[in-house]
Amino acid sequence: MIPPGLMISAPASGTGKTTLMLGLLAAFRAKGVEVQPFKSGPDYIDPAFHTAASGRASYNIDSWSMEAARIDGLVGNAQGADLILAEGSMGLFDGVAIQGASGNGASADIAANMGWPVVLVLDVSGAAQSVAATALGFKMMRPDVTLAGVVLNRVASPRHEALVRVGMEQAGIKVLGVLPRRSEVTLPERHLGLVQAGEQENLAEVLADAASFVAEHVDMDALRAAAEGARANIAPALKITPPGQRIALAQDNAFAFVYPHLLAGWRAAGAEVIPFSPLRDEAPDSSADICWLPGGYPELHAGTLAAAETFRSGMRTFAETNPVHGECGGYMALGAGLVDKEGNRHEMLGLLGLETSFAKRKFHLGYRRATLNAAIPGAGSGAQLRGHEFHYATILQEPDTPLAKITDSNGLTVPETGTYRRTAGGGQVSGTFFHLIAEGA
Incomplete structure (x- = not known):
């Protein structure tokens, strides 16, 4: 009950x-x-x-x-x-x-x-x-x-x-x-x-x-x-198409923003989530099918991430043959560089050409609807996704192939499309500024 x-x-x-x-x-x-x-x-x-x-x-x-x-x-x-x-x-x-x-x-x-x-x-x-x-x-x-x-x-x-x-x-x-x-x-x-x-x-x-x-x-x-609304049994319907069978997931204070229902949904669908910590200079498990970098506060830890050689080399090796996806802060970490609020540029992974800045702040907030131009882990090309964007980063350059057509809750086009890049070994790196919540038009 x-x-x-x-x-x-x-x-x-x-x-x-x-x-x-x-x-x-x-x-x-x-x-x-x-x-x-x-x-x-x-x-x-x-x-x-x-x-x-x-x-x-x-x-x-x-x-x-x-x-x-x-x-x-x-x-x-x-x-x-x-x-x-x-x-x-x-x-x-x-x-x-x-x-x-x-x-x-x-x-x-x-x-x-x-x-x-x-x-x-x-x-x-x-x-x-x-x-x-x-x-x-x-x-x-x-x-x-x-x-x-x-x-x-x-x-x-x-x-x-x-x-x-x-x-x-x-x-x-x-x-x-x-x-x-x-x-x-x-x-x-x-x-x-x-x-x-x-x-x-x-x-x-x-x-x-x-x-x-x-x-x-x-x-x-x-x-x-005063509580009301008691209902008959509802079976938990948590299954969500996972991005892979074995998912290397960045999890620490720099990458903590992933919706709990997504992780529960992936696990309910039979996927295995393998956490690793970039801040502890850990690389993604080489046996994983995909790597997912959630949002968080990479700007507060940019120096640590820039110096994390095991993380950096491990990510580059993994991305050569496997899909990698980043959301918001994870997307910024996949980029070429991040400028902190003091104006200092920190080298990021360089798996995408994205450059972002917190010295030039711009507020981005709201629901997002995306129609994918290319497949990402867990969703095929043409799939429609719903999510939410909330950050202060300014895009200095976003040179790679646009990942999706993005609109806000009023149907107005949003210029931050996300991007993707294919690697020589058959992998793909992709990222968006919005956090995925659910599939659906």
Whole structure:
């Protein structure tokens, strides 16, 4: 049986969703409650924190890029849990203008389709009774979305709390928790958002602190009782066409951004994932069929990567006779050079001619639809893919053969096509700036 669930959402980013989500996951776990976490939207950092806090693998579910059947299959991983908690992205109703595979990417789509009521996190700093008007608007916006209640965040004092509660009572909205102002629970950030879970040396302490903070200030019994959407058994439908039978996967703090559902899908289809660490100067396993370099922060480790001779020579040898594919940061590492934010150029693998710069920053963000001009590992020429792009790198040159026709969520052509190059020994090196989420037009 799939357990009931809740969507943890907010009117906007930066209101405290992640702090509440992690605190709830860790606090319920401490009480012996098995919670299955999900992340609505294309964020690839939060699921690692969810997994650390809950002890269960967290998966992205996204209505723009995933068909309803794929989302159902991922939710099927909640079998055996007592409760589902899904963390929203941006504001509850924020999505793109044009419908995608099963919605417009808004967290509200997932909440409605799964029957999960919404717990709305409200930043009440600088307001009192007026906050209730915001909550009431969210309650009324979509008839197919149920508001379970609100958690008030950044409450200044007992008097402030009392005033906000008056407004909520007048609006008929239940208050499930009140979080006082406190800076110690916030997680460090950098230009792409939260620092990765693997980089948090004191992550256990952070999660324990968040758990005690949330348990003290949130009515967890009432919150759990508000969960709905229990469904009959859904078999996990995780199989995804893998890029190869044996996949050499770069995995460390420079290359960590790969969606958990992809790895699970490859393994469910029978593929073997063989991790290696470029930062530890490791080469891909020579017995692998393909090599996949995920996104990450190569710009923060460019000097180390440039000096990693075993990694560099191993990659070049592997690419002579085997396919290699890189996404975003992985694509940059496959290129000829990377200029860091201080303006220093670092030599990359040189398997493609791409040159990128973080000294000249340009923000790239949004869903992407790709039609491949050439095959890549796991997808043939002409295949249509859906993904997401999020980076600040500027392209100085991208001289190789364009890999795909890329459009954004509005159908407008995106100039960053990705590129590919065939090697003399029969291999192929390819890369894109977007992270693959799912196949489909």
